[in-house]
Amino acid sequence: MFDSPAADPALPNRFAPVRAAAPLVRFFARRIGLSVLTLLGLVTLAFAMTKFIPGDEAQVAAGPDAGPDQVEAMRARLGLDAPAIVQYLRFIWRLLHGDLGTSIVTYQPVLRDLERVLPSTLELVAITMVLNLVIAIPVATIAAAQGGRGLDALTRIAAAIAAGLPVFWVALMLQFLLGTLARVLPISGQRGFGVTVPNWTGMRTLDALLSGNPSAFLDASLYLVLPAATLALHFSSQLFRALRASLELAAASDFIAPVKAKGASTARILWRHALPNALPPVITLAGTQIADMLGAAVLVEAVFARQGVGAYLANAVAQKDTFAVIGTVLFVGAMVCVVNLLVDAILLATDPRLRAAELARGGRQ
Amino acid sequence: MTGLAVTDLCKSYPAAGGGRREVLKGVSLRIDKGECVGLIGESGSGKSTLIRCALGLEKPDSGRVDYEGSFVHEATGPDLLLFRREVQIVFQDPFASLNPRMTVEELVGEGLLVHRIEPSRARRRACVAELLGRVGLEADAMHRYPRAFSGGQRQRIAIARALAVSPRILVCDEPVSALDVSVQAQVINLLADMRSALGLGILFVAHDIGVVRYLCDSVLVLAEGRVVEEGPTETVFGDPQHDYTRALMAAAPVPDPAEAKARRALRRQQREAARGSEP
């Protein structure tokens, strides 16, 4: 209703790349700054959590059999006798040096533990994400062409049901049906007996490929099928539902009739016009899905006995391994921040309106 | 001194690509009780910003808005209450200007309630019925929600809502441009009638010269944040002095085929001349 100052007809000159680069730098500087702030908030939360835990940290660290003297010695050693603010600053200082504390279960630095278990989880999440996109995008677009009939109605119902299946239960049932009953797939662990590959990246499929060992690759892949399928079923049905709704909105936009009036076919309208317009919110969702996949990995790794971040966390929780829990939470938080930055970059590269808005906004600050 | 006076108003917003964009560059205007002032401006002229500043919804960078001798943007307590009661607005889009979750009775009676003019519910209802009658609606309309009404009827409800608190100044922001052509005249006439019956001062903001010429005593032409021409309506439109006013007059549709076609042919000649001289 009112003149909005943002709808300014004076537009940035897109033929001036030198000027255009500066706002981009500013954009990412701002986003990285925000991520740092977010992480700082998270660290504060994590620090507060260590203070909330019932019981005495020094007692826990010194072990249940330690006498009062030993506990006091441990308290001094851990710096727990200092004021809270000093402890907080030390906590941050240690984090900046990559010190996430030491696990009371493995007696290893938490960071080293995470380095060990991370590749397996990354491998699982990466494959799940590929399956996720490869399934959801084409199926949603093809279904949209049917406009509520046939395949569209069918996939909608199927996706609604699939999105409501609990991941850990699907894992358990698949394990039972395909592994135990049908015996077609390995049901637990991540490698067959006696199959070895060099540990270069830690991702077994990749290591097998790099070392030119096809049978080891097949072996590692087979172990991935059930966990990845379980996760992909859940996440791709979620992504499908979002994209299908987004496509419906895009297909109802006013610019669709003009495209049709050009003589474009339904397929062209969908793939060339509706889909690009429908994707941005779905890309954002796919980004948040990565965080959720890491969460779901806790469940899936538990069922399929994979040594990953999720299993490590579940184990740490069960063993009351405080530093391992906090370290893992922080680590996952940092990963999610990086993923969010990536998603921002992808959106900026694909959405011309967002690009214009960000260029304009960069100049304002 | 009476009425609403805007003096030397300036307002800017952060602009794309750095710096600030000046939307208002020193605008002054004044509406007295019983007077109808037209404000002509195209989109981007700054008229919406002007309205927001004049109504105290937004703070100007410099300049002042006075009502009954007090400075609107610093007014508090009784002065602010007086301003909030005596200066009302009717918006352009009748489908967005009425809260969809309130009945017509609540909508029209809200001013009576918040200004404690009529705290009793029964008496308020009687007032609402009378107001509805005055704008040409049946009293039983009060039990329904805005979605049950057409655009023209909604605009009548909006006018009744504004009139409920007995304002002295009514700001009308393009009140008929979203209505069907055959309904516009009804609402314009209603505003004219209310003005003579109640002695209302009206600031009528529009992009349509015809409506302003019909309704207003005097007019200001706003272009790029400045008043480029002002004066009695017939003087300004009868003999426009500024090029911009002339251009607006020339662009207004003429409902006379012979005249309109002659103008079109002339423009076409001019374009061809321009096209011929270009290369």
Added chain:
Amino acid sequence: MKPLLEVRALTIDVPKGEGWMRVVDGVDFSIGAGERVALVGESGSGKSMTARALMRLDDALRIGGAIRFAGEEVLGCTEAEMRALRGSGIGMVFQDPMASLDPFMRVGDQVAEVLRIRGVGRAEAHARAVAILAELGVRDAASRSGAYPHEFSGGMRQRVVLAMALVAGPKLLVADEPTTALDARIQQQVLDLIDDAAADRGLGVLLITHNLGIVAGFADRVLVMYSGRIVEEGPVEQIFAAPAHPYTRGLIAAVPRADMRVDRLPPIDGAPPSPARRPSGCAFHPRCPVRLPVCVMTAPQLRPSGGGSVACHLAAAEEAMA
């Protein structure tokens, strides 16, 4: 000679709940080659539905009657034949120029797409797109064609939209409220642009609008639509000088003029009816100042009157008397 477009007994129903709702109820008109026809009506008159039906843009509608374009029966076309017709037989310009463009595609590509669909090579399609953008007054068309719609102003976007409608060389241009969202000066520019383009190409034009004012200088012939029917039709001079239908008369009188002072506007009472609640008989009768008893009962037929035709019992009676 056969007219370019011939519409006979056109009916349009939109799905409503379990059944259908009639929004266009028996419309007849034709447009000759190079002729400018304006279709004027208010909300709920069915004017935009009529325009969209010509190209069968909405699958959900039920369209009856006959639409013949260049001798071909549009309603009998297969979907492939329709695709060929859209763009190269009939070009269309839509109401809101911002909303008519895909925000994710460069404007040059959007214009060129019309040709690419028809198998024109990438380079040639692009060259022709740039050429028509330049012709329609887009400065630096070659470089501007790489920009996205949001980088264009309202008037420039309307030029792009027009380029899309014209680039495949249609014989008829349908413009659905092309100036509604625009200021008077831009509105005039856009109309002049359509005027020039149509004159240069000898195009027939169907201009859909609610604004009778802009019609006077543009159209050869005017169709006035009310609640799903054409109530009056005639040469533009006659419509303005001697409107025969009380609705047309009311419309012309109710618009305040910019070029002269009017003392009191005579308003039309009531509001245009929604298709769901169309009055019996002549749909205008509840608002008509000269209503006859018969108007409530039966709908008047469109009858020749002067140089045009009118659907009004009173006009028919007066004609019979004279």
Added chain:
Amino acid sequence: MMARPHLSLGDATVFVLVALILAAAVFGNLLAPEATFSSDIGNAFLPPDAQHWLGTDSQGRDVLWRVIAGAAPSLLSSMLVVTIYSLIGVVVATLATVVPRWLDEGLMRGTEIGLALPGVIVAMGFASAMGPSLASAVIAMSITGWPITARLLRSITRQTMVAPYVQGAQVMGVSRFRLMTRHVLPNSLDVLIIKWSGDVSITILVLGGLSFVGVGAQPPSAEWGAMISDARSYVSTAWWTAAAPGAAIALTAVSFSLLGDILQRRLGGAGASGGARS
């Protein structure tokens, strides 16, 4: 103006399902026979038959009755979680709408922290800090769930605040309190009702997952996640003990997510015609 969509067969099915599940959650514990909660090792692992439609579990308890009794801890706690964090979200978003701009910005920055983490992982952290129990899982999810709701509602109130009818109310001089309670919130909350239903669907999955890995409800409880956790070791011999509670979670999650879709169709249309999102 707007025609209300007819009650289709599909919609009716969803309503009936939701009603049945809610009934199980409210009355299940009262109706269940005593034996549902006590062990009878002699009858352990009976496969489904006429007497035990879904068989018996490791303690010889009837699986069907346990699934019905489990509706209360599973569904009601999920509904509680979503209700608590929705209320927190409403309060935060409402505050952000009325406070000065810098504080609004600050609050919204704060919510970004909450977005940076998967709910399961944070909840695991919290639950481990507070000791594993259904209550800690519920508390953990309640205090981690609100940021998304707050941000969604804030973005809607931001649009509603500039709607002409809200500005008209400001010109009329209505108080801030009345502005929020009569004009802004009533026209902003539709989305939250739709979201509430969808969120219950997601929360029941997450809560089940937490119980499954042992940080939520603990074994004797008939909470569905805990039942599956308990049944996990016997899947290959007594698959029904794991299949039944999982199917119950799925049925509930799907029903509530479809309920959300239906509400979206019905309320979404009404809100739009009201012109709140102009």
